[in-house]
Amino acid sequence: MDGINSFLRYPLEELPFILIVLVLAFTIHEFAHAYAAYKFGDPTAKQMGRVTLDPRAHLDVLGTILILIAGFGWAKPVPVNRGRFKHPRLMGIVVSAVGPLSNLLLAFVGVVLYHVFAGTGVLDNASVGVVKAVDLFLRRLIELNIVLFIFNLIPLPPLDGYRIIEDLAPSHIRMKMAQNEQWGIFVFLLLVFIPPLNRVTIQPLFAIGGDLIYGMSRIVSFVI
Template sequence: MGFPNWVDLILSLPAVLWAITFHEYCHGYVAYRLGDDTALRSGRLTLNPLAHLDPIGALMLLIFRFGWAKPVPISTRNFSNPRRDLVLVSLAGAVGNLITAVVCALLVRIFPAIFLSNIALSRFILLMIMINVGLAVFNLLPIPPLDGSRILYVLLPPKAMNVYFYLERYGIFLILILVMLGVVQAVMAPVTMAIFRIML
């Protein structure tokens, strides 16, 4: 995956800010609806991107089309069904990104003439779809501390969970190593492109 040109970088900025902000907002909102107000009390139940921005994760998303934001804090003690509710909260961010991508794809299908006549707008919408799909797929990878690993928490036996909790402390370094080795790209590329083609 090559580096985007400067035009794509400029057009990607609002797409990246929306993708990471809405992703984390969805986590916090679903947690709140399930009885946990931790995100609300910590000022994270907001669509203000500054509340969710992780500089390294945003840069990764801007350049490589996958990245992360500051995780929204939750407390499973406030859930009535912690195992089920943790899965729902973990899935919420990816679902929010996929909803964004679907809405953008529908706009292209419903108003094709508008996008065909405006190259910049067309490119921006394509980047919105690509970035949101990429963020959704990336966060569902079962690598701590990504959302996919939290979904596995409720499925794994206690000993395996302890290993995951241990790995979470070094999760960012593990992700960066896997990115440098090309493992993340190899796993994500076919899934992301398949979803992208289906939507368009």
């Protein structure tokens, strides 16, 4: 049991909560991409059964396992044909952005619920176990969705941040990006899987997450 715990990023007893949060986060993230693309005129994701909240259509085994081990991961990418959009670049940016924004929204919902449970006494009569379970679930809901929000905005393929930069870039830059995209994916894999590179590149980005959570908490505490 200790060996398994040392392999995972999170304690084994937290695994059920982590998996529930991941299923929720990945499913809504990919559904947001697919739904936005469909509403903008691209039926590709719809035809492949991706405009759904069924997790089985969206989860990627490797990406899910990796977030348990390394703290970040991914789901199956949604196929998007930007040529079907009335305004390909603008709508492409929106389709790419709604995925990470859905994770930010989920994190915000988690912060709201955390303040509600902490400030209204809803769980005052609940057992210690229930209180701890709710506390842990909401903390992981907030934390993991913030991680996914930040991670997916990294401007490297195949992440959403890269697609946003691609749609923002002038045509001649986009052509060069397309020609060298395979090298960007290679760099991404190196940064993800080589610990020394990961520690000085991707991991420092996650420090922003604490500031985001603090900011959301301040907003919610002011309103509630």
